[in-house]
Amino acid sequence: MLKKITTAAAAVMLAALTACGSGDTASSGTTADDGKITMGFAQVGAESGWRTANTKSIQESAEAAGIELKFSDAQQKQENQIKAIRSYIQQKVDVIAFSPVVETGWDTVLLEAKRANIPVILTDRAVDSEDTSLYKTFLGSDFVEEGKKAGEWLKANAGSAVNVVELQGTTGAAPAIDRKEGFEKAIAGTPLKIVASQTGDFTRSGGKQVMEAFLKSVPQIDVVYAHNDDMGLGAIEAIKAAGKVPGKDIKIITVDAVKDGMTALAAGEINFIVECSPLLGDQLMDLAKKVLKGEEVPARVVTEETTFTPEQAKAALPTRKY
Ligand code: GYE
Numbered sequence: 001m002l003k004k005i006t007t008a009a010a011a012v013m014l015a016a017l018t019a020c021g022s023g024d025t026a027s028s029g030t031t032a033d034d035g036k037i038t039m040g041f042a043q044v045g046a047e048s049g050w051r052t053a054n055t056k057s058i059q060e061s062a063e064a065a066g067i068e069l070k071f072s073d074a075q076q077k078q079e080n081q082i083k084a085i086r087s088y089i090q091q092k093v094d095v096i097a098f099s100p101v102v103e104t105g106w107d108t109v110l111l112e113a114k115r116a117n118i119p120v121i122l123t124d125r126a127v128d129s130e131d132t133s134l135y136k137t138f139l140g141s142d143f144v145e146e147g148k149k150a151g152e153w154l155k156a157n158a159g160s161a162v163n164v165v166e167l168q169g170t171t172g173a174a175p176a177i178d179r180k181e182g183f184e185k186a187i188a189g190t191p192l193k194i195v196a197s198q199t200g201d202f203t204r205s206g207g208k209q210v211m212e213a214f215l216k217s218v219p220q221i222d223v224v225y226a227h228n229d230d231m232g233l234g235a236i237e238a239i240k241a242a243g244k245v246p247g248k249d250i251k252i253i254t255v256d257a258v259k260d261g262m263t264a265l266a267a268g269e270i271n272f273i274v275e276c277s278p279l280l281g282d283q284l285m286d287l288a289k290k291v292l293k294g295e296e297v298p299a300r301v302v303t304e305e306t307t308f309t310p311e312q313a314k315a316a317l318p319t320r321k322y
Contacts (some may be wrong), residue, residue, distance in 0.1 A: 036066065037068065038068045041098065042088070042096070043071065044100075048204075050322075053278040054279075054281075055073075065286075067285055070088060070093060078105060085098060089112055093118060095121065095288045096120045098122065102170070103128040103177065114134055123284050124139075132299065137299055142178075144179075147186070153272045161251060165223070167227060167234075168197060171199045175227060175228075176202075196218050200227075202227065208237050210235075229255070229258050246270070247270060251271045253273070255273065256276050259322060270310075279321065283301060
């Protein structure tokens with residue numbers, strides 16, 4: 001009996017110590033201190049219109065949900081994201097969410113979070129870790145499906161087009177790998193072929209530079225398939241500078257459907273956009289709350305998305321949120 005009491009007392013003391021321990025990070029507001037949830041979010045960067053909209057969605061949703069957000073921008077560098085995650089572990093946040101810049105190389109830091117009993121939620125991009133117990137759930141789009149939609153549209157609307165150049169997203173990133181795969185599957189067995197493919201790092205300047213090089217080195221370009229709107233918009237600048245008409249001389253297909261992309265689509269400079277929604281904030285906060293309450297969450301939550309032609313873009317633009 002005495003032993004039992006001692007054990008119970010020790011447990012209380014330990015809890016008190018833990019609470020004290022987090023006293024120096026009291027501003028982090030961990031659940032142990034004041035019942036408020038603190039989320040550490042390690043963002044990829046600010047490489048595109050999509051990313052900016054995604055960051056805004058996460059910040060606004062955290063505020064609306066009463067969740068304290070610690071936010072970091074990794075400038076598209078994995079080492080920065082790993083540092084940010086380690087610092088969230090040190091600060092004893094309640095939950096960590098992040099959008100992994102590339103798929104590989106996360107096991108060690110995810111194991112550190114697991115050992116510290118801090119649940120991790122993947123948003124937007126996937127990791128290739130075999131041990132799926134390293135994270136609670138993965139919220140985001142089906143990028144293979146997006147690539148397929150782009151390829152299916154082209155198959156149906158290719159006309160005499162044959163030669164496709166591809167502007168890939170960040171090398172090693174899930175959306176770059178999967179959008180390539182889905183597109184290639186869709187155009188397989190048709191006369192369409194990818195004659196050149198390079199990364200533009202999901203940025204406008206990257207898309208422009210790669211397209212400038214393609215226009216010099218590839219004799220006949222019929223189609224540009226860009227893994228995001230920003231690279232497509234960069235390619236438009238390069239095409240115009242080369243004296244060609246984007247959307248007519250060269251068909252352009254992109255992914256995302258952010259406002260700038262939709263505006264170019266409505267103007268006929270892009271021919272087709274596959275939507276990828278950056279508005280993941282509300283779902284992320286809901287999932288975080290559930291995970292912290294110990295409720296079951298699905299291992300995978302897929303975002304619902306559509307596609308746009310120029311006519312559909314014109315209709316959607318006035319009420320477009322991002
Ligand atoms: O398509 C692109 C951004 O991971 C889905 O990252 C995201 C992609 C998005 O830079 O614009």
